Amino acid sequence: MDLISEIIGTMRVGSAGARLIRQTDRRGVRFSAFSGSGFHIIRRGTCWLITEHGEPVRLGPGDVVLASSGAAHGLRATPCALADLPEVVPGPFPPEPGPADFEFLCGAYRLDHGPAPQYLSALPDLIALSPKYERTPRLRTLIDLLAADVAADVAGTAPGTGATLPALLDLVLAEVLRQWYDEQDVSGRPRADDPRIAAALREIHENPQRAWTVAQLSSAAAMPRTAFTRRFTTVVGVPPMKYLTTRRLSRAARMLRESDAPLAAIARQVGYTSEFAFSAAFRRVYGTSPGSFRRTPVLLAGH
CATH class of the missing domain: 2.60.120.280 (Regulatory protein AraC)
Known part of the structure; x- marks a missing residue:
């Protein structure tokens, strides 16, 4: 990745x-x-x-x-x-x-x-x-x-x-x-390009629409579930399922900015079974509905 x-x-x-x-x-x-x-x-x-x-x-x-x-x-x-x-x-x-x-x-x-x-x-x-x-x-x-x-x-x-x-x-x-x-001196600590964790991250990034479980992701990383969860959290900074949710919604936010795809289609592409479930999750993280987010223009602003 x-x-x-x-x-x-x-x-x-x-x-x-x-x-x-x-x-x-x-x-x-x-x-x-x-x-x-x-x-x-x-x-x-x-x-x-x-x-x-x-x-x-x-x-x-x-x-x-x-x-x-x-x-x-x-x-x-x-x-x-x-x-x-x-x-x-x-x-x-x-x-x-x-x-x-x-x-x-x-x-x-x-x-x-x-x-x-x-x-x-x-x-x-x-x-x-x-x-x-x-x-x-x-x-x-x-x-x-x-x-x-x-x-x-x-x-x-x-x-x-x-x-x-x-x-x-x-x-x-x-x-x-x-x-x-x-x-950076990475001796003695996991790297962000840890090959096992990278394998799980690759699955999340390439297939966010799949109904992933921790067991499935740990299998992709060829690690026991408990050890995988601990190592993933150390390397990435958050547990696997929280990362999955954030990744799905981040991809959805980009699709809202960059495409005219219907909300239902975006919901399916990022792993939500309904537009309602997608909208509720998006609002929890972004503080606004997907429709409002799409209508808000991205502006150039002085730093």
């Missing part, structure tokens, strides 16, 4: 946004917690990543901060308490003119309905990464393209941003996740 592709695919049901922020005073900025995932890329200058409980982390040009599941955080030229930072005003605003201590590019998917993917929720709340640009120059190219797209959008000279911005966010986020996974 391609874990990163699954993460990106789930995030696409959210609202995509990006902007360049220039810190022209020394007060810093605070990003409140939100449902979704985002990143900052330091373009010029140096600053500190401020979190609620951890020690400040110094950042320089090229460094990336990944807010995997939208945790609150801040950036400032000098360390301070998170509560002392003024909250950033969301919106597609142009960067402030004048000299700046530092500037950074923001990108985010905001999920107005539904949870972030379990794999993102299982990551550390905030990840500071110094990418190896000399080994993967494509990341620098993608960042430059995203910065150019944001600048052209602010200037009003970028028709088609609605298509290009989400695509660039996908590519940058995928590359950042790939580099972070590559740098």
